[in-house]
Ligand code: TYD
């Protein structure tokens with residue numbers, strides 16, 4: 001590609017092509033390619049200049065992760081970050097607009113500012129707006145240093161000092177721009193260079209860097225995927241704006257477990273932690289209605305009970321509707337197919353709606369059995385016992401497979417007053433997967449046996 005020719009860059013995946021196309025060949029996205037000015041200097045060969053010799057060290061030795069971690073004292077956030085923040089690490093916080101990213105970071109920085117110097121750089125809001133939010137949250141007196149800026153050069157210049165702050169928030173990375181790159185803020189080249197420079201500085205000066213990232217309508221962080229590779233931790237803030245619950249999910253964490261989630265509630269006074277999410281998710285459950293089933297799930301290290309609701313209704317459409325909220329629609333199709341082929345329960349003439357109550361999104365296959373129970377219950381109009389929790393994975397031949405952390409799931413259920421658990425029978429001796437403690441255990445080996453539980457009159 002010649003030096004002066006324009007480049008066409010996919011805004012989804014960052015792939016570069018020589019000419020514009022409607023569809024990106026690399027990631028398959030439509031209408032994502034836009035023109036960008038050529039790079040100032042195309043990468044050349046290394047030339048004749050000698051390099052420096054690199055030093056090798058052993059695996060053993062001190063690391064920054066051993067240092068005491070900075071605690072935000074927002075328990076849910078600290079846990080999702082793997083037990084506090086590591087100096088020199090970069091965290092990307094993604095989420096839909098209005099979900100509460102700025103609110104969470106305002107609260108976190110306010111708590112951190114009483115321990116270490118903290119700066120909050122907003123490219124989206126004026127200082128006034130950030131102040132108003134802080135006042136609304138009752139945090140106006142916290143010693144956070146505030147600025148409204150978008151020029152990367154100015155920001156780097158300001159932060160690249162010996163007494164650099166210990167925590168820096170950039171809200172958001174899509175509003176930042178480097179003046180040596182001829183592309184609009186938010187484009188792949190801008191996002192990439194801004195993130196790269198800021199992360200490098202964070203490592204060099206040893207501060208914690210929070211980058212707020214916008215999310216595309218497909219639900220991934222806007223800008224190149226490389227952004228996720230560059231940072232140490234990727235947190236997604238999710239939740240339904242119609243619900244007050246917000247889930248902070250670690251999808252990548254170099255300093256802790258992924259799949260860890262923190263649960264918050266958006267209130268008038270900002271985000272408050274939810275210490276017992278199971279109770280919250282089950283709060284509006286009405287016992288003894290058909291089509292509802294309590295699933296004993298585990299999110300990260302934390303057991304969580306949620307209600308799964310199914311509605312099976314006769315359809316007038318030639319291809320009946322399948323609508324899913326909070327679960328994978330492919331998995332629903334699989335469960336429906338297994339019910340049809342292995343258990344003789346054909347729902348192909350019915351519309352099927354599935355909902356995970358409370359706005360939680362479940363990704364575990366361990367929810368299969370609970371989904372199947374809700375479907376069968378709705379189809380037969382026989383309620384699942386109100387005091388029963390269900391978990392188990394379903395295989396294509398209809399077998400119910402054991403899942404991880406069975407005991408933790410049942411313990412949580414017992415804590416919330418449930419009396420029986422429908423759990424996978426272990427393949428050996430048909431014994432139940434988990435002991436159950438105070439719960440009465442009903443082991444189940446094949447999906448067929450589920451239908452037996454839902455005979456009207458039982
Ligand atoms: P915000 O943090 O600005 O979202 P983001 O930065 O992710 O775009 O949150 C905005 C929403 O949160 C807004 O609709 C108002 C609501 N909110 C509350 O309900 N309570 C509060 O105390 C605050 C500060 C915001």
Ligand code: MG
Nearest residue numbers: 101102124171
């Ligand atoms: Mg914001």
